[in-house]
Amino acid sequence: xxxxxxxxxxxxxxxxxxxxxxxxxxxxxxxxxxxxxxxxxxxxxxxxxxxxxxxxxxxxxxxxxxxxxxxxxxxxxxxxxxxxxxxxxxxxxxxxxxxxxxxxxxxxxxxxxxxxxxx
Numbered sequence: 001x002x003x004x005x006x007x008x009x010x011x012x013x014x015x016x017x018x019x020x021x022x023x024x025x026x027x028x029x030x031x032x033x034x035x036x037x038x039x040x041x042x043x044x045x046x047x048x049x050x051x052x053x054x055x056x057x058x059x060x061x062x063x064x065x066x067x068x069x070x071x072x073x074x075x076x077x078x079x080x081x082x083x084x085x086x087x088x089x090x091x092x093x094x095x096x097x098x099x100x101x102x103x104x105x106x107x108x109x110x111x112x113x114x115x116x117x118x119x
Contacts, residue, residue, distance in 0.1 A: 026087035027080045029112045030103040034091055038073040040064060045114075050106060053116045071095040087112060 024032075029048050036045035042061045046054045078090035078100060085107040093099045106115040 024112060025080070026082060026105045026112045027077045027089050029105060029114065030089035030091060031075050031077065033103065033114045034075050034093075034101070035073060038093075048114050050108060050113045050115045050117075053114055056116050 033045055033048040036042070036048070037057075037060075040061075042057050045057055049057060072095060073093050074095045075091045075093055078092050079088075080090075081088045087105040087107075089103045089105065091101050091103060093101070104115050104117075105112045107113075
């Protein structure tokens, strides 16, 4: 019985890890990317970006001025369309008059990444 008390929690943890509890969906990646860009946290945004998009982020970073105080963005998913290795996620920023934006993603080595190119 003592062994069961120890083994059961370990088994449950392994089950969650094995079932891909850490795998992110396109909509999760899109929201994390949008939040990082809005906060001008470019290094975090790069974690969710393809190599070409990382270069574009560097350009944005070079042109960005000081962070302006304002409303904290609040993104909600409007839609998510997945087609093979590509996905499109529409987001709405409810803190900015419900402004909508579209985020394009590609699956690269099993991970969804934001792709600013239209291929």
